Amino acid sequence: AAAALATTWSLANHSVTGQARGFAVPVDVVHLVAGSVWLGGLVALAMTHVPARDAVTLRVAVPRFSHTALVCVAVMAATGLFQAWRQVGSLPTLFATAYGRVLLAKVALVVVLVAFGAAARGWVARHYGAGGNRRRGGPDPYQLYAFYRRLLAETAVGAVVLGLSAALVAMEPARSAYTGRRSTAAPANTAAVPVVPEPVPFSAGSGPAARGAVLLEVFPPKVGPAQLHLSVLGPNGAPLNVPEVHAAMTLTGRDLGPIPVELQGAGGHYIGQMNLPFPGRWQAVLTVRTTETDQATVRVVVDVSA
Structure with a gap:
C-alpha cells in the first residue's frame, strides 16, 4: 500500500519529465518509501513506544528500528544522488537557482538527521547491546527520557525536511531553470x-x-x-x-x-x-x-x- 501511494506521488512530480524517465519513477518510489519508513518509525517511537515505557517492547522495537533506519538512510542517499543529478546536473546550477538552494537546505538538514541517527545507534548499542542483546539491562528512566527528547528533536527536523521536499516538487527543476536563464541572458x-x-x-x-x-x-x-x-x-x-x-x-x-x-x-x-x-x-x-x-x-x- 505504501509503494502504491508513493507511485501516485511520483507520477505527479518531476520524475515523469526530463532525462531517464523510465528509471526515475521507480527510483523516486523507492526514495519515498525509504523516507516514509524512516520518518514514520521515528514518529511511532516518539509518540507511542517510548512514552509507554514498556521495557519488553522497547528491547525489540528500538534495536530493530535502528537497523532499519540505517538501511533506509543508505537507500535514500543513493536514490537522492540520482535525483539530484537529473534535476540539477552541475554545481553552478546548484548555487544559481532557487531549486538548487532549497535542495542544499534539505541536504543540510538530512545531514543533521543522519548525525542524530548515528548518535542514536550508539545509544542503542550501549543500552541494548548489538542487535538488541538481551543480556543488557536496558536504560533507566532518566536515560530513556533523554532518548525521548532526542527522538522529538529528530522528528521535528524530519518534518522540516518534508516541507522542503514538498516545496521542491512545486518548483521548476534547477537544470531547466538554469538553461533558460543562460539562453535568455542579454x-x-x-x-x-x-x-x-x-x-x-x-x-x-x-x-x-x-x-x-x-x-x-x-x-x-x-x-x-x-x-x-x-x-x-x-x-x-x-x-x-x-x-x-x-x-x-x-x-x-x-x-x-x-x-x-x-x-x-x-x-x-x-x-x-x-x-x-x-x-x-x-x-x-x-x-x-x-x-x-x-x-x-x-x-x-x-x-x-x-
Whole structure:
C-alpha cells in the first residue's frame, strides 16, 4: 500500500519529465518509501513506544528500528544522488537557482538527521547491546527520557525536511531553470539597441514534438497595454502544434508575479493581451506541454521601458 501511494506521488512530480524517465519513477518510489519508513518509525517511537515505557517492547522495537533506519538512510542517499543529478546536473546550477538552494537546505538538514541517527545507534548499542542483546539491562528512566527528547528533536527536523521536499516538487527543476536563464541572458550594454527576438530552444521528453523552440515578442515593450506574440517552432523552424501552452510575466526586481497571460490561437502561434504596470527587466515564463506527461518551461527576458 505504501509503494502504491508513493507511485501516485511520483507520477505527479518531476520524475515523469526530463532525462531517464523510465528509471526515475521507480527510483523516486523507492526514495519515498525509504523516507516514509524512516520518518514514520521515528514518529511511532516518539509518540507511542517510548512514552509507554514498556521495557519488553522497547528491547525489540528500538534495536530493530535502528537497523532499519540505517538501511533506509543508505537507500535514500543513493536514490537522492540520482535525483539530484537529473534535476540539477552541475554545481553552478546548484548555487544559481532557487531549486538548487532549497535542495542544499534539505541536504543540510538530512545531514543533521543522519548525525542524530548515528548518535542514536550508539545509544542503542550501549543500552541494548548489538542487535538488541538481551543480556543488557536496558536504560533507566532518566536515560530513556533523554532518548525521548532526542527522538522529538529528530522528528521535528524530519518534518522540516518534508516541507522542503514538498516545496521542491512545486518548483521548476534547477537544470531547466538554469538553461533558460543562460539562453535568455542579454548583455548589460545593449539597453539602447533594438533587440531582435531569437528562438529559445526547449526539450521535453521524447516524440516528434519533444524538441523545438519558442519565439516571443511583446509589442509595444512599454508600460501599459501590450500584446504578447508567441510562436512555437519545430526543429526545422516551421510552426509546431502542441497540446497546450501557458504564459506568465514576472518582475523579480519588484517581487511581482507571476501574472498569467491568457493566450488565444492555435497551430503554433498565440497572442495574449496584458498590462505591464512597471518598467524593468521582465521575465516571460512559458510552459510548453508536448504530450500528456511531457512539458518544458522556458524563460525569456523582456525589457520594458517607461
